[in-house]
Amino acid sequence: MDMAQAHQENKLKIYSYWRSSCSCRIRIALNLKGLEYHYIPVNLLKGEQFSPEFQKLNPIGYVPVLVDGDMVISDSLAIFMYLEEKYPQQPLLPSDLQTRALNFQAANIVCSSIQPLQNLAILKYIEEKVSPDEKIPWAKFHIEKGFEALEKLLKDHAGRYATGDEVFMADLFLAPQIHAGIKRFNVDMVKFPLLSRLNEAYNELPQFQNAMPEKQPDAPSA
């Protein structure tokens, strides 16, 4: 095995879908920590997450999945914590316990109160049980509710970024959700001045921009 091949073999692998905001969080983290990775697309619309190979990696059928040598880790929060511990360069959690807790809380508002209520599975359900026209309004309603909560939570703590003047975990979870809200679900960002300002700050960072859906290898060409 030559050195180039060995280097390839040792690279991190991420199983990702271009539009998956959960995958986007980790793409940002990898970029910020300067970690190279193989991008392995899993087409959720075609049901590739139900293939026997992928089910072995993650039986719940979600992306992202990170493979690091022998380690296989699923779930963006678990992957984030793993990366933070194993690759401490460019720390993505502050040292102060209160601000750390704030980051976890903001991340969880996205993970538990927003994203599960606008993911593919639930949109499909709404399309089937209510109507196709109800998909966007349903997602918009829940995203906006979550964004209101985030505005309140962060208003006394935000600096240049969500929890101060440095990029931390909260920003990684916020950026993909705001992007999805704007691009796909007609969210009226005028109602969310802090999140709007944060979004502009994220738009200036190449590590965030290169992780966005449209830039991924499996994004449909324009």
Place this chain on the structure above:
Amino acid sequence: MTHRRAFYFKFQQHRTQLKLELETRNPMAAKDGGDVSSKIALYSYWQSSCSWRVRFALKLKGIPYEYKAVNLGKGEQFTPEFEKLNPLHKVPVLVDGDVVVSDSYAILLYLEEKYPQRALLPADPQRKALNLQVASIVSSSIQPLHMLSILKLLEEKVGPQERLLFAQTNIEKGFLALEKLLKDFVGKYATGEEVYMADVFLAPQIAAAIERFKIDMSKFPTLSRIYESLNALPEFLATSPENQPDALH
């Protein structure tokens, strides 16, 4: 009696028996959170399964706390005092000196860092990640989909029969995934021979699945075994809804 009802009945019998034992041992043990400490206060509602996670963890770590009941039915989460603690009007909220933390997952990660005794995350990176993943599956893929607010919304948009059906479908989907995920790691508890974060999230979730949503746990043998172990823990019992100071009987 159908198999499912027998299963459910067995859990209830066991719970009642253990409660009697605990009360006999120490009449106050089941009622409060241990010595009242000026340090930690937990704002909680007896029936909130998110609050149960934190109560369970505090008990496992042997951290005394003051129980502050927030009556969600009476709208106490909207008082100006509570709003100052959590502008999102949700329980649980933990107050530890100057530090105020909301959201059960955030609280648990905070406790794990500040009070490392009786660790709730294993040192081994693969098992640590597995515990965080299980916690996420419960807190993101299962619990939010059977919250009262969502079920009410679906009842309006789809119909009254949809409430239970939606909740059950999503709980079973999540439980099926957990069965697959845990089968190669399970021991006495979810990820081995010790109680960890996965168990802290699973126990209240399985309790809710059985008691509120009538899930047939015989379909989930791994989770059933885990729950049987957890249901035998005094820490789990002492922190269960019916043993909280604000429980209504």
